Every structure is written in C-alpha cells, then in structure tokens.
Amino acid sequence: MRSSAPSAAASKADIRRLSNAERSAYFARREAAKVLRCVLQGDARRRAVGSVKSLVYSPSVRNKRATFALVCQTLKHLPIIKQILEDADIVNSKWKRKEDLLFIVTYDVLFGQAKQSIGDAEKFLIHHKIKLQSALEQLLSRKKANGIDELTAIYQTGDAPKPRYVRVNTLKLDIGYAMLELDKLTKVQKDGLLPDLLILPAGTDLHDHPLVLNGSVFMQVRCREQLQAIFYFEHLILQGKASCMVAAALRPEPGWAVLDACSAPGNKTVHLAALMRDEGEIIACELNEQRVNRLEDTIRLSGASNIHVVHGDFLNLTPSVHPYNKVQAILLDPSCSGSGTSAERLDHLLPSYTAGHAADGTEIARLNKLAAFQKKALTHALSFPSVERVVYSTCSVHQIENEDVVQSILPLAASLGFRLEAPFPQWSHRGLPVFEGAEKLLRTDPLEDREGFFIALFVKEHVDRHGGIAPAFSTRKTNRRVSGSTKKRFVTGTKLSRLLFYAPGLQTKTT
DSSP, X not given: OOOOOOOOOOOHHHHHTSOHHHHHHHHHHHHHHHHHHHHHHXXXXXXXXXXXXXXXXXXXXXXXXXXXXXXHHHHHHHHHXXXXXXXXXXXXXXXXXXXXXXXXXXXXXXXXXXXXOOSHHHHHHHHTHHHHHHHHHHHHXXXXXXXXXXXXXXXXXXXXXXXXXXXXXXXXXXXXXXXXXXXXXXXXXXOSSOTTEEEEOTTOOOTTSHHHHTSSOOOOOOSSSSOOOOEEOSSEEEOOHHHHHHHHHHOOOTTOEEEESSOTTOHHHHHHXXXXXXXXXXXXXXXXXXXHHHHHHHHHHHTOOSEEEEESOGGGOOTTSTTXXXXXEEEEOOOOOOGGGTTTTTGGGSHHHHTTOTTSHHHHHHHHHHHHHHHHHHHHHTTOTTOOEEEEEESOOOGGGTHHHHHHHHHHHHHTTEEEEOSSXXXXXXXXXXXXXXXXXXXOOTTTSSSOOEXXXXXXXXXXXXXXXXXXXXXXXOOOBOTTOOOOOOBOSSOGGGSOOOOTTOOOOOO
8 A cells, every 4th residue: 555645854853863974864865866856857858957977066965975876876776766666556646756865765775774764755665665675575586686786787887997087286286296195195107198187096096085084075986886077176186088188189378368168067177277377368158057157166166367257158259359359279168969978977877878768869869959059169169260279079979979060160161271180199099081181080989098089179270471381370488467367376395185175065256
C-alpha cells in the first residue's frame, strides 16, 4: 500500500540535534536533489542548463564534495533506483513531486550513509527500507546479477587513470616556486608544450591534505565515477591541458585589446589575462545572466584587473564602434555539443545517453542548429576591423562543428585577408583531411589526450612595403596598461599551506 503525502520538513530543533556530520549530510542531500532536478529536466528537454559539475560548483551549493558525490552516484544507479521504487510500490502521486529528493535519499539509504530519520524523505524511506531491500534482492535475482556492481556495470565508464594538470596562476605565483612547493606533496613535472602548466601523477588526490580539510578549498574527488574537473585555488588552477591550449593558441600580447566572445565560466578569460601579464584590456562577453555571475566570480578570484565584463550577445556587438573597433585578438569558444568532454561532464550517466539517444534525429537537429550559430559567430568575429588573430575552438568531436564550420568560412576569411595558421605545429593530432589546409587545424583526441578539443587559428595578412605577404600582427611588446590595473604581487616566500585559496560564493561586478 502506498504511503501518504510528505509532511512538513524537518524542524530546526530536529536539525540542531544532529551531529555536525549528520547535519552536513542532511543539507547535502537537499542540495544534491536540486542539482539532480536541473540535470534531469534539462536532459528530458534536451536543453542542458549546465553540467553536473558546473551546477554543483555554483556559489549556492555549500557542501560541494558531498553534493557532487551524491548526484554522481544517484545518476549512476538511477535506473536501478527507479525500478526498486516501482517494485516496492510505496510512492504516491504527491511523493512524485519530490522524486528528485526520493532518488537521492533512496541511493543513500540503500547504498550510502543515510541512517538518521530527520527529514520527510529520510523518515519515509527508512520506514520502508525492508521493502526497498526486498525489491533490490528481487531485481538482482531477475537480472541474474551477483551484486550491485554487476547490476550497474553497464553504466560504468571504464575510464583509465589520467594525469592531473595544474595551471599556475602567474598573476600571483611564480612557476618555479609552485613546483618547489608542490614537489613536497607529490611528483611534479613541467608540461613540455605549455610553460605555465604542471603535471601531477594520475590519481593524485588532495582531499585529505590539510589544505582541503580546513574547508578553505573546494574541489572534486577523482574516482571511477567522478572524473577530473576544474577546481580553483587562489594561486593554482586544476584545468585540462586541452582547455589550456585554447588561450595559449591565441598568443595575445601584453597591452593588446582582446575580446573573449563567449566567456563564461571564465577559465580561458583569466588565462588570457595571465598570458598578457594583466596588461592591456580584455572584453569578456557573456549573454546568460547566471553565467555572468560565475564569470565575474572567476575574474575576481583570479586577481586579474584588466578584464571588463559585457553582459550581452556577442552577435549584437557593433565591430565599428569603440571599444570593439580596437580589438586585436578574439577568442571564440561558442556553445557546442560538448561531445569531446562528455565523460568530464558525466553525460554517460544521463538517461538520454544510456537510452542511446546520442545519434537520434533530435541530436542531429541540435548539431545542425549549433553549427549554424557557430558559423554566424565566426563570421562576426572576422568582421572586427582591427582584429589580427582569431581562435575558434570547441570541445566537440563532430566534424559538423569543427572542420565544416571552418571550411564554410574560408572564402570570407580569405576576402578579409585572413589565412589559417597552425597552432602548436609540433602537435601530432591535426584536423580531419576534408579540405586542403585542414592539417593546420588542431584536434585533441578524447581517448589518447583525455579530452576532445578543436582549435582553428585565423591570422590576418597584409602586403608589406616590399610587396611581400606578412602577418599583420607585430611581435613588439608594450607596457601599456589600462586604468585601474595594479602591479602583480608574486608569492615567493610563503609556504603552500599558507597560500590563500579560492572560496565559492564571492560576488563581483565589472572588473
């Protein structure tokens, strides 16, 4: 027989009686339920509101590590949880309105740590725990599975260990000093391609280090179900190598005017600021208001002072008016399918992925729509009168979003004086050979390189005074700084344990 509707939420007095660990778990389950609701609604509508990690790392989520783990584990077991609740026949229509919380708590009751009966969902499911366990045993028997691992094997990613990449925030920390301090914790190598990128061993986990246990750092655990993601220190940033290659491919000079066309969450934006030594000006454009807040947080935490945020549509910017008519370099990283980082974004855990929808008609239509927007955005980027370098990048593996977009723009680019230039010529993975010159495009392989990125670099040429063709940009460096920029403050005499760390929840306006 099905139970009655949920009653009032746990009282403040009930919550106060919990231990700190129990109280933290109680709130983490509710935060996880909110994230799960957003993810499942977005997946059902095929309009993603954000990846699991981006939703978890919003300022409103307090216990990020526990919330992230609960969401990932619940998604991993979701088909099983749904079947168990259906077989147990305990959920009425009113409980279905809170099914996201039921999914989270069911996971925690059956496979996790939920023991206390504070909170409606906890009381309800703990009361019916015997029915839930019986339904699970019957499901195991029907599927001829020897345990929960066999039952969930189809949802495992089988991902191999991969190194962690640490980008040093050179606005605040010297690379050599960062290596010395990190070497006290684990083996550290300098990346051979990007000088500000350090390599830590595969599986490096800093969660039990005092730097993390004191609560001043937030990051994501790396285990089989939870793949490496970006987290912030004030001085160090863990970020995938392919993502770091995008800003580096643009090669902006200190003192330049640079436009980051689709800027949020801002990881590449602040990397540009570091590459420019906080000199010149970066215009960071973002349309979505929530993502603008995330972008502003990232800028504030990085310490960059040469970034101006524009809340608006990049396509509506008028290239011929100030300050856009002075822009010399544009980084265009538009909305894309994200297929090159689907494992990073945990898409393999979503119902649409496991149901085999990745290649259906809806997905093809979505890719065509994305490609149309990408072509429009790249066309607009090339129209800025002073622009000399444009990087077009995606985190997609699809030709329609990559080589096809570039090929469709080549006649226009040539008429405007642009040519393709090979970023990182020493990199072995190049564009698909679908047109002459595609070898100048760059790809990273999602299996070998762990992320599937695509980079195209357009460089403007002009006729020099001797009649030859030369790049329009100069290699001369300038010391010009925008008003309000501050002198860089390097950390050179402070132990790593005393470095300040990024904390979530800070709000900032235009930087």
